Amino acid sequence: MTKLNTFEQAVETYEPVLGLETHIELDTRTKMFCGCATAFGAEPNTQVCPVCLALPGALPVANRAAIEATIKIGLALNCTIASWTRFARKNYFYPDMPKNFQTSQYEEPLCEDGYVEVVVDGEVHRVEIERVHLEEDTGKTLHVGGTTGRIHGATESLVDYNRAGIPLVEIVTRPVPGTGALAPEVARAYTAELRDIVRSLGVSDVRMEQGSLRCDVNLSLNKPGEEWGTRTETKNVNSLRSVERAVRYEVRRQSALLDAGERIFQETRHFHEATGETSPGRSKEEATDYRYFPEPDLAVMEPSREWVEELRASLPELPRKRRERLQAAWALGDKDMQSVVNADAVDLIEATVAAGAAPAGAVKWWLGELSRRANESGAELTALAIDPAQVAELQAMVDDGRLNDKLARQVIDGVLAGEGSPAEVAQKRGLEVVSDTGALETAVDEAIAANPAVADKIRGGTHAAAGVLIGAVMKATKGQADAGAVRQIILDKLS
């Protein structure tokens, strides 16, 4: 194995070209071509019918809600909606589809030629959308007999077709050149923006960890001025952080191979969450022989312009507009708002503000202490074991003077450890600010007595010297005093 280059070395020599294919499971009540329910977590093979299994005589009929959802996605991505479109059979033999083909779209996708704009490092990157098409999801395969639960080393597989036939929207970008060292961040920002757009439409819950949004990352490298290189397609990339890591890893891996004079094979690779590495999957050479042909069992579609315009008029406020509105409401500068977006904290802060916190406080916690905790544990901010209502509660306790920042951080420790709400943690751990003025006055008197020289300075008008006495009082009260209140008591006594 060739030694990897650092990412910085790699992007000095090579220019990455990105491409992203995203699959989004729609949350319609029924499947794409039949009336089977789509409930998540149902008993295996209980949401399956003759259409799912393509039994002889079964007749699929397209789900109107899924078509409308896909047109809405296309419109939100600035696409042109086809005036004539049809389904196609993608023929392949693999046990995840009992039909021996997947109903998909080929030369006539429902939506084409759109774009998404994302901002990374203050720069706008326009990611062009080649197509948005509708297909059906596959069944779920459980690999048994292997040591890792993955396909390699498995002795047999068990298949559940509940998911087979659930509407799946595939969104394919055109190649994205010119991102340079920002390629990983652009890939992440695009995926996040796409997720937010689809979520705002209310047509999918777009939860990467549950597989309702799945990402394939294409990447190639070329030297400046040369033709684009051979690309690899990394599958199994199931979080925003993984999208970024997968791009980073492929840049490092491919650049090392190219430096060594080796060639890149066009192949599918798998991303490994634990190590952040990719490994080769099946070879593409033969697998692409899908022998597509128009699906004879489904009528062609001619979405009328009236229908499309009706759907366009029904689009909700899209994320970009929403961010502009929230930025104004929260009185944030462009840079701060960008940090909020990059940290994936828009929803969290909005919910924290809705729960009663002042915007500044909500932004401070999510971007500061909580982002730091998320980074430390390698988790997404949204996955932290604290919710917006709890952050609002914490901020309220700070506003009331019951907690200072230092104590609040200890309360966060407790909430993240599952000890309950901020109020419960503060009570259990004894983390309230000492508001008993008598106790504070005693502590201040003791501090003055122990530091006569400092006390004299303050009497002489040097108020800055009070810091020493405040420090002594904080130490004596184990940090549980309100520093402002202590300062006031000191100045009152020494003036």
Add this chain to the structure above:
Amino acid sequence: MSTISREEVAHLARLARLEVTDDELDAFAGQLDVILQSMKTLAEVDTDGVQPTSHAVPLVNVFREDQPQPSLPRDAVLAGGPDTAEDRFRVPRILDEEA
């Protein structure tokens, strides 16, 4: 002279997961050739100005509403497979394919 080679027939058989003997390869190549020749005959028809079609019925926009209907009982679903375990279809391991 066949317009379709034994190798092409073998390739198609492999894509369709069909086991074909050497004798059958020759036989199918001959039969498929007849079909291809017939298509060539059809291709001689002048179709200038005729829209290509993929569907024999003049229907467009046939949709169903998003209303759940009963699925099959699980026993009936699984009855179609040669082997089952844990309420799922049991299939041989697949190598060199994605999960």
